[in-house]
Amino acid sequence: MLIINVSILVLISTTCATVLPYLNKDENKSDTFNEIPCLSFGGICIPTVECPEGQRSLGGLCPLQQRMNIECCYSLPLSENRCHRRGGLCMDRDATCPEKLLFKEARDCEVNEKCCILVH
Structure with missing residues (x-):
């Protein structure tokens, strides 16, 4: 059953993420954007190296950016230093x-x- 749910989420993200605006675009950050599968699990799409230890979700929840080492994380990036x-x-x-x-x-x-x- 889990495989079916993840497949549905990937299908939804593939069809919807292309119409989503860049949600976390910032003049100081890279052009990563949040994808529906990751958001639906309460995470944000960020570079893998920026996700604190133990805060990374299941792989593949940012499918459009995965090849660029972008993964779903349940925490803010390590480099985020704005109050x-x-x-x-x-x-x-x-x-x-x-x-x-x-x-x-x-x-x-x-x-x-x-x-x-x-x-x-």
């Missing part, structure tokens, strides 16, 4: 934010701000 993309908010340095929710690697906050993760 808002990590679910955070740039706050004044004096604002209260628990230490475990600080994202110190954020590169989009001002010098007098810190990144506090709001969605965890």
Whole structure:
């Protein structure tokens, strides 16, 4: 039964992904795009090397990009260092934010701000 479901998802992605816009196109990132099979499992299509250990899904959920080493991942890319993309908010340095929710690697906050993760 699993084989049938995956085959259906691949068929759907092949017919639908060609009409989907590039969903995660960014001036600083590659031209990867999310595909329906991956999105339906709660992931995003990113380069395999950017997916943290243990966060990669079943192979083949980004079928149109698989030959370019793009796979479905259940996490943000390792190189993503923007506060808002990590679910955070740039706050004044004096604002209260628990230490475990600080994202110190954020590169989009001002010098007098810190990144506090709001969605965890």
